[in-house]
Amino acid sequence: MTEDSRSPLRRVARSATAPVRGYLNNHFEMVKQEVRQHQPAIDDSLGVWYRLHELENTFAESSLYQAKILVDLRDQVAALVDRVHEIEIAVNRLSDVVSAMTISADHPVE
Numbered sequence: 001m002t003e004d005s006r007s008p009l010r011r012v013a014r015s016a017t018a019p020v021r022g023y024l025n026n027h028f029e030m031v032k033q034e035v036r037q038h039q040p041a042i043d044d045s046l047g048v049w050y051r052l053h054e055l056e057n058t059f060a061e062s063s064l065y066q067a068k069i070l071v072d073l074r075d076q077v078a079a080l081v082d083r084v085h086e087i088e089i090a091v092n093r094l095s096d097v098v099s100a101m102t103i104s105a106d107h108p109v110e
Helices: 003-106
Strands: none
Touching: none
């Protein structure tokens, strides 16, 4: 088949499919127009999403900061407990010494 013999067939095919192509082109243009109309809403949604993302980051950073503070406080409380235990041992020793001195003062050696 030569190019000339396909040309009438091609014209017939294009004529036959013209309504379908027109429908699809119109539908596509309507979809594009609808997207253009909703573009500000999409932009607003993205802005809200960005603000929510920033808020989420703020909460995450705040939670991390609070966790670090709690770890520091736990370490400080553990150090205080150790120090109180040391003081308790010292007070017990001192009590034993005072008690021993009191007993020896009550019963003098002759």
